[in-house]
Amino acid sequence: xxxxxxxxxxxxxxxxxxxxxxxxxxxxxxxxxxxxxxxxxxxxxxxxxxxxxxxxxxxxxxxxxxxxxxxxxxxxxxxxxxxxxxxxxxxxxxxxxxxxxxxxxxxxxxxxxxxxxxxxxxxxxxxxxxxxxxxxxxxxxxxxxxxxxxxxxxxxxxxxxxxxxxxxxxxxxxxxxxxxxxxxxxxxxxxxxxxxxxxxxxxxxxxxxxxxxxxxxxxxxxxxxxxxxxxxxxxxxxxxxxxxxxxxxxxxxxxxxxxxxxxxxxxxxxxxxxxxxxxxxxxxxxxxxxxxxxxxxxxxxxxxxxxxxxxxxxxxxxxxxxxxxxxxxxxxxxxxxxxxxxxxxxxxxxxxxx
Numbered sequence: 001x002x003x004x005x006x007x008x009x010x011x012x013x014x015x016x017x018x019x020x021x022x023x024x025x026x027x028x029x030x031x032x033x034x035x036x037x038x039x040x041x042x043x044x045x046x047x048x049x050x051x052x053x054x055x056x057x058x059x060x061x062x063x064x065x066x067x068x069x070x071x072x073x074x075x076x077x078x079x080x081x082x083x084x085x086x087x088x089x090x091x092x093x094x095x096x097x098x099x100x101x102x103x104x105x106x107x108x109x110x111x112x113x114x115x116x117x118x119x120x121x122x123x124x125x126x127x128x129x130x131x132x133x134x135x136x137x138x139x140x141x142x143x144x145x146x147x148x149x150x151x152x153x154x155x156x157x158x159x160x161x162x163x164x165x166x167x168x169x170x171x172x173x174x175x176x177x178x179x180x181x182x183x184x185x186x187x188x189x190x191x192x193x194x195x196x197x198x199x200x201x202x203x204x205x206x207x208x209x210x211x212x213x214x215x216x217x218x219x220x221x222x223x224x225x226x227x228x229x230x231x232x233x234x235x236x237x238x239x240x241x242x243x244x245x246x247x248x249x250x251x252x253x254x255x256x257x258x259x260x261x262x263x264x265x266x267x268x269x270x271x272x273x274x275x276x277x278x279x280x281x282x283x284x285x286x287x288x289x290x291x292x293x294x295x296x297x298x299x300x301x302x303x304x305x306x307x308x309x310x311x312x313x314x315x316x317x318x319x320x321x322x323x324x325x326x327x328x329x330x331x332x333x334x335x336x337x338x339x340x341x342x343x344x345x346x347x348x349x350x351x352x353x354x
Contacts, residue, residue: 011138014057015041016048016074017089018066022114025123026061026130033131043067045074059137060086062108064099072103079107085137089114090208097211104181105215109137109323113205128268136178136296140323170196170287171233171249171256172350173280173307175273177203177295179323181212183343184293185219188238190347193221197233197256198350199241199249199280201271203295206244213240229260241271248279256283267299273327277303286311289353291346292337294322298330305336315349316340 013036015026023041030036040051044066060078064071071088078084090100092113100111110133115122123130176184180202204212210226217224220238225231227239227247233256241247246266248259259279266272273292277300280288290307292300294317308314314337316328321343331337341349 010035010037011134012037012039012055012058013061013134014039014048014051014059015061016043016045016066016071017041017061017063018043019063019119021119022063022089022123025120029123029127029130030134033134036131036134045069045071045077048074049077056082056084058085059134060084061089061112061134062086063089064096064103065091072099072106075103075106075108079142083107083142085109085140085142087112087133087137091115092205092207094207094211097208098215100208101181101211101215105185107142107182109140109142110178111205111208113208132268132296133178136324136326139296139326140179140294142323169235170289170353171280171284172196172198172289172291172353173249173276174198174200174291174293175276175295175300175303175327176201176293177269177273177297177299177324177327179294183317183321183323185216186343187293187346187350188216188220188222188224190344191220191222191350193236194351194353195235196353197235198222198238199227199233199247199258199276200238201241201247201273201276201300203269203271203273203299204243206242209240209243213238227258227260229258231258232256233258241276244270246271246275248275249283250279251283267297269299273300274303276300278306281306281310281312284312288312289350290314291317291350292328292331293317293343293346294324295327296324297326300327301330301334301336304331305334308336308338313353314338315346317346318342 062071086108088108088111090096213226224238316337318340319325
């Protein structure tokens with residue numbers, strides 16, 4: 001599915017949720033947002049398909065647990081018929097998180113975590129995040145999961161001076177948002193067991209990052225886990241920032257560890273890519289590789305510029321392979337990027353690091 005161009009009209013949204021309260025609250029909030037039109041709010045996928053036969057939406061807001069047909073089965077049908085941006089509304093539970101990760105792997109572009117009770121208040125409190133998710137989904141590209149491009153030989157990247165004597169070894173820092181779960185899966189599953197550590201911020205709610213890491217770990221040669229405060233950054237290990245908390249890199253006597261904190265959101269995000277990248281610039285300097293990937297907004301652009309100024313190599317996922325080019329595009333516009341690299345080549349750039 002191609003990106004929506006300027007002047008394309010309002011974003012047409014279909015809400016599919018068996019909770020009448022959720023349907024009403026989402027409809028009210030989205031109708032109040034300029035440039036968004038809710039074309040229907042229905043209780044299950046059977047009603048949704050009938051409505052979609054009349055008018056196909058630009059974005060689907062989809063619950064996962066529904067009668068007659070579950071949301072995951074419906075998502076797979078949509079992706080087989082006509083790939084469309086789908087934002088998952090999933091219960092804030094371990095089971096809901098695991099199912100949401102499967103949905104993201106099946107082609108959904110984002111996930112919103114909803115509580116079991118207090119749905120109307122949740123929509124009111126999270127209205128900005130919901131509207132942002134819908135706009136990001138509408139702005140992005142959607143591809144069938146089985147159409148990933150093959151790995152390519154990466155373009156040449158500039159060389160940086162080696163790590164200064166006495167400093168900790170090399171480290172890789174990655175930041176992503178909308179479309180990032182699929183992109184990170186592409187990169188991390190293609191990596192061999194490297195001789196350095198990797199730290200990742202993926203914008204995602206609490207609970208979901210643990211499910212994301214747990215899903216990736218058995219698929220990868222590197223070890224993937226959700227980070228805990230004080231975790232060492234080890235060779236061949238990937239630490240994913242926990243949802244709802246910031247992650248920073250610290251250099252203590254030549255050894256890297258991560259610090260997990262509950263500071264205020266940065267660029268409306270917690271975890272924030274900027275927070276991670278700035279800490280990597282300070283802790284690792286020229287020993288670091290910074291990679292900014294698909295996502296809406298500009299989180300990470302300024303932090304990546306700081307890394308580059310400290311001598312780190314900085315890479316952005318190229319526009320052609322991004323679901324949403326916002327974050328990489330902002331970094332490029334800021335002069336923070338040494339080279340843009342297509343998604344299938346990023347694993348090879350990482351492999352060559354250090």
